[in-house]
Amino acid sequence: MTIFIPTPLRPFAAGKDAVEVSAGTIAGALDELTQAHPDLRKHLFTSEGKVRAFVNIYLNDEDVRYLPAKEATEVSPADTLSIIPSIAGGN
Amino acid sequence: MATATLPIELPELTTDDLSRYSRHLILPEVGVEGQRKLKAARVLCVGTGGLGSPLALYLAAAGVGTLGLVDFDVVDASNLQRQIIHSTADIGRKKLDSAEEKLKALNPTLNVRKHDTLLSSANALDILKDYDVVADGTDNFPTRYLVNDACVLLGKPNAYGSIFRFEGQASVFATKDGPCYRCLYPEPPPPGLVPSCAEGGVLGILPGLVGVIQATETIKLILGIGEPLIGRLLLVDALNMRFRQLKLRKNPECPVCGVHPTVTSLIDYQQFCGIESASEKQSAVKNGIPQLTAKDLKKRIDAGEDLFILDVREPFEYQIANIGGKLIPQNDVPQRIGEIDRNREIVVHCKAGGRSQRIAEFLKQSGFLNVANLAGGILAWSDEVDPKVPKY
Numbered sequence: 279m280t281i282f283i284p285t286p287l288r289p290f291a292a293g294k295d296a297v298e299v300s301a302g303t304i305a306g307a308l309d310e311l312t313q314a315h316p317d318l319r320k321h322l323f324t325s326e327g328k329v330r331a332f333v334n335i336y337l338n339d340e341d342v343r344y345l346p347a348k349e350a351t352e353v354s355p356a357d358t359l360s361i362i363p364s365i366a367g368g369n
Numbered sequence: 370m371a372t373a374t375l376p377i378e379l380p381e382l383t384t385d386d387l388s389r390y391s392r393h394l395i396l397p398e399v400g401v402e403g404q405r406k407l408k409a410a411r412v413l414c415v416g417t418g419g420l421g422s423p424l425a426l427y428l429a430a431a432g433v434g435t436l437g438l439v440d441f442d443v444v445d446a447s448n449l450q451r452q453i454i455h456s457t458a459d460i461g462r463k464k465l466d467s468a469e470e471k472l473k474a475l476n477p478t479l480n481v482r483k484h485d486t487l488l489s490s491a492n493a494l495d496i497l498k499d500y501d502v503v504a505d506g507t508d509n510f511p512t513r514y515l516v517n518d519a520c521v522l523l524g525k526p527n528a529y530g531s532i533f534r535f536e537g538q539a540s541v542f543a544t545k546d547g548p549c550y551r552c553l554y555p556e557p558p559p560p561g562l563v564p565s566c567a568e569g570g571v572l573g574i575l576p577g578l579v580g581v582i583q584a585t586e587t588i589k590l591i592l593g594i595g596e597p598l599i600g601r602l603l604l605v606d607a608l609n610m611r612f613r614q615l616k617l618r619k620n621p622e623c624p625v626c627g628v629h630p631t632v633t634s635l636i637d638y639q640q641f642c643g644i645e646s647a648s649e650k651q652s653a654v655k656n657g658i659p660q661l662t663a664k665d666l667k668k669r670i671d672a673g674e675d676l677f678i679l680d681v682r683e684p685f686e687y688q689i690a691n692i693g694g695k696l697i698p699q700n701d702v703p704q705r706i707g708e709i710d711r712n713r714e715i716v717v718h719c720k721a722g723g724r725s726q727r728i729a730e731f732l733k734q735s736g737f738l739n740v741a742n743l744a745g746g747i748l749a750w751s752d753e754v755d756p757k758v759p760k761y
Contacts, residue, residue, distance in 0.1 A: 284536065285535060286563055286564070295609070321562075331554070331555050331556035332556055332558040336615050339613075339616050340615075341615070341616065341618065344618055360615070362538075362615065363558070363563065364510070364553075364557065364558060365531050365536070365538060365563060366507070366508060366509055366513050367531055367569075367571055368418060368506045368508045368530065368532060368576065369416060369418035369419050369448075369506075369507070369508035
């Protein structure tokens with residue numbers, strides 16, 4: 279599946295805007311992503327390993343927090359995972 | 370359908386109105402009735418910068434009767450790359466005066482209300498209560514949460530937009546049954562983690578794209594037509610020119626719009642966003658790092674003190690302006706730490722003080738004993754010490 283990396287986090291993912299992973303669940307996909315790009319880990323997870331409150335993760339167009347199985351949800355190669363951090367610019 | 374709450378008695382259209390708005394009047398979805406709704410409508414634009422410029426211009430052109438503008442800033446040369454409501458001749462003028470002039474030139478019957486202030490918990494409810502729709506075009510997290518909470522408490526829809534570099538987000542928050550900003554992001558990021566447009570840059574056209582989306586949503590809310598961006602987050606990627614949308618849900622546990630709200634009045638948003646108060650700032654130590662003002666640094670250099678000035682910006686920034694520090698871009702510091710003299714006092718600086726604070730904390734953790742941060746960065750140096758150092 280494809281994981282889309284937002285602009286603020288690209289410096290921690292070798293500048294890439296998307297990363298391909300082959301894991302079977304959302305948690306597995308995020309694990310694969312942060313193993314390939316360890317600098318991303320602290321931006322996505324708290325020290326207890328929970329996804330940070332100001333980062334939202336979407337499977338296709340659905341917020342992972344609202345999926346019944348949450349991060350244990352199974353994924354297929356055609357799915358996309360989007361990381362959406364909060365941004366505040368406007369000036 | 371979600372609509373803005375408008376007065377029951379709508380104003381009549383004048384002969385001038387009929388000719389000016391003829392392209393609206395022949396649209397069945399707008400018509401005379403819709404144009405009268407626009408004339409009755411009162412919209413508050415929070416900020417007259419990147420997003421606020423196109424937003425206010427289009428709303429004025431479309432015939433919105435009353436536009437409120439909130440801003441306390443003056444026009445700076447670096448604004449003109451994107452803040453199209455202001456012109457070169459306006460540099461140094463209050464943004465409110467500059468914006469009012471352009472809007473009245475475009476549409477002389479427009480009623481402009483100027484709120485020359487920083488929106489705060491003390492004044493937000495009083496300012497917002499007289500408007501039908503709020504369009505949030507601010508540039509910082511505390512004001513984002515403040516506008517959201519005030520909109521929820523007052524029941525005013527919020528046409529939201531935000532931008533960063535090449536990406537934007539837009540949605541409509543705080544309608545009766547729709548989600549609010551806190552449903553999307555319950556907590557703000559810690560200060561310094563997400564750079565502002567001043568630190569991270571922004572493509573000048575991007576606020577045009579996103580501000581016009583906010584204007585479109587505002588008009589739809591007033592007219593009660595179409596499908597507003599309620600419960601949807603629109604993502605704009607200007608670099609790939611890709612528009613995507615994600616589903617947003619109203620969080621039943623949301624502290625402000627949920628079933629059992631715990632936030633029932635406005636709070637201290639600086640504190641909520643982890644930003645220290647003025648009294649803490651005076652103590653001039655942040656996370657164990659002394660904060661040096663530009664004036665103090667100048668005095669100490671002039672006194673001949675042996676300081677190691679470390680500039681952690683990028684090489685292209687150094688080319689634009691520098692104060693002669695040793696350049697090691699922030700991401701290179703861990704590998705090049707050997708180039709920093711442990712035996713001297715280190716003063717770290719960047720553009721505005723955010724990146725340098727993080728690097729100063731990193732150096733302290735790496736065993737450097739004497740590390741300070743230049744508060745406000747090279748921008749403060751330009752303001753307080755040497756105006757010949759260009760601001761960018």
